[in-house]
Amino acid sequence: MRSLLMRQILFCQKRSLCSSINSERPRVRFAPSPTGYLHLGGLRTALYNYLFAKSRGGDFILRIEDTDQTRKVEGAVEALKTDLEWAGIECAEGPGFNGQYGPYVQSERLDFYQEHISTLLENGSAYKCFCTERRLNILRRDAVKSQRVPKYDNRCRNLTHEEINEKMNAGIPHCIRFKLTSDCQYFDDLIFGGIAYDVSINEGDPVLMKSDGFPTYHFANVVDDHLMKITHVLRGVEWQISTTKHLLIYKAFGWQPPQFGHMPLIVNSDGTKLSKRQSDVKVEDYRNNGIYPLALVNYITLSGGGFDHVPGAGVRIKTIDDLAEEFQIDKISSHPSRLNPDLLEECNRLEIKRQLQDNDLSKTLVTNLKNLITKTYPKHNLNLSEDHVKTVLDWSVSRISRIEELVSKKFGFLWILPKAKTEVDQVLLAKLVTNLENLEKFDQNTLKDNLRSFSSNNGVKFPALMKMLRGVLSGLDEGPGVAEMMDLLGKSQSLERIKAVVR
Structure with a gap:
């Protein structure tokens, strides 16, 4: 039992991995699905990829993984691009950007996948599977009843050529599965250290191409990362267990895999998991609620490590250039990143202060506040002189964390000039x-x-x-x-x- 568990998964002690990181110019990618809004976890993944590439003179690529057409949301791609641009993350390549490795939307790359699935079929690493969804459901149900791990039994792996041809001629729908081998794959995770796992213990042969002609995530991301010359894959820890499966696919093609690093979960301050259903995890909501991009970016980096932090030094707002210069992947914590909402308010307050200290940014801040005041109090006589608005901003920087607070009823008297009163002594x-x-x-x-x-x-x-x-x-x-x-x-x-x- 002990040897089985050791084969199943092995976490080695974390150590400095600077020497193991490729010295070549990195090419990294952020590959979201267009299934809705960009949330904090996605922004953290994009940000850390971008900072890693920027810190080493590399390229950040945006790729849209829309192979699950049933979950695609209209307008999601443009919204993602808007959120990334707002956060200061610049795409070197991607949909709507220049790049020689496109297209950068997976539904536009089906010819690539068909070509490469043929390679695996020809070299015997993959096979056609004709099992119906009903049979697969029965397998899952029986496994649960028997308290076994539900997995495909690899039945179609052993079909003869004659049986395959007969089913094909009959027009029976089929998918294409990958032949897993009982091979304990090992890799150096740039964040967690050494990891080894035998995926065949808990999984049956995975689907590479669905019956609708679209690839699964596991197949498409391997093919695309290779063709787009991705050198490093930084993604969420939920994909860590799948990495050994991906390594087997790389091996079947005879390709050199990129280096992998898996970032821990972002959790609430009490350790509970963030939910996409929460209204406060959408990047768009932060933007609409008066949070500045640099404040949100710093908030994320303060919770997950990857940067030098002097104990007792307090919070300091860092620009994207500052963060890229300081970024060290081996300093990312492997423990879940706990968010502290109070820290976000402090970051936003410090960003207001930073903007006030910059002549151009200060003028923009004054203009934005004047527009807010005018919109909030359209029927009042207002004091909107540049000097007055700037004076109030300077005064308020230690009292507020969002400029929207300055147009609340509590602070209305700061802008509304009192009407002439005759009933005064x-x-x-x-x-x-x-x-x-x-x-x-x-x-x-x-x-x-x-x-x-x-x-x-x-x-x-x-x-x-x-x-x-x-x-x-x-x-x-x-x-x-x-x-x-x-x-x-x-x-x-x-x-x-x-x-x-x-x-």
Whole structure:
């Protein structure tokens, strides 16, 4: 039993693999299926492939694996390209890009697969299978009843030429299967270290070409990676167990396989698996909810390793060039990557701060915020001067993580100019200005105590004073408390608005 388990799967101790990585110019690919939106796991796979290629002067290729036509979603390819471009991931080759190894959509490469499946049929590595779906279901059901691993029994592997010709002449539908050998394949995983697995123990002969003429993932990705000269395959750990099967297909063709690295799962902060059904794992949702691309990219890299990190140094936003320069594949953790939502908010706040420190980016940020304000408050008299918007952004960078927060009701008073009020006690407000000017601290708690004392000392009811000040400061009936509002406006702006009604 022990030797069987050792043959079944063997994980060797992780070690530095820098010396084992090909020194040639790398060609890597991101090969999603057009079955819907790009999620965080897919973005992480694309990002790490891109950074690996960029760090070594290589090429990043986008390939669309749409062999399962039943799950194809209209518009998914363009959406994927939009998401990758938004994240700063540049494709050297792919659909709509230049490249000499196209087409880059698998449904347009059927001739390639037919040509190469003929090679395997001729050299005896593959065979035609005529088993019906009903028979396969019976096999699965019987295996479950007997508490065995459900797998194909390789029945059609031993059909004679006469039997095959008879079935073909009768027009019986067939697929093409690969002949698995009891051969424990070993490979050096660039992230996990040495891995060995005998796929024939738990699987029957896999299908390479379906009866509809489309290849399966296992066949198409091997053929395409070879023809597109892919040197390194970085993909999710869920494909790790299939890699030994792919190595057998490479061997059947007599091809040199690329090097493989498998990235661990991305999980929630509590260790539970992310679900594609969650609305917060779509890249599009992050973009629509005010998250900046560089913030999301840094968020992903902070959870999975692959970069130098000094303990206690805090979070720092790195550009794509910075990340590519620092990227080291042997530093990727083999443990599941836990996401910390608070870290995303911090990354986005730091990205706002970074943009404010750049002259061109700062102008764009001001313009975007002005557009948001105008859209949110179309019927109000607004203060949208460049200096004011920039001042508020500088002030808010330690308080917010998304600029959309600045157009919420809580912060509406920052932009909406109060209307002229006739029902104000100008003498009282003049005294209040002098009182406030003498305050050393201008925070919410200090202001609350001070305003209560002021109302008591000057014979005015506190609610009446608050109503008057709210009108003077914002002209709004709703919003944060007056003390909080003054704290957010700051001493200078608060006094300026009060003085505006004191003649």
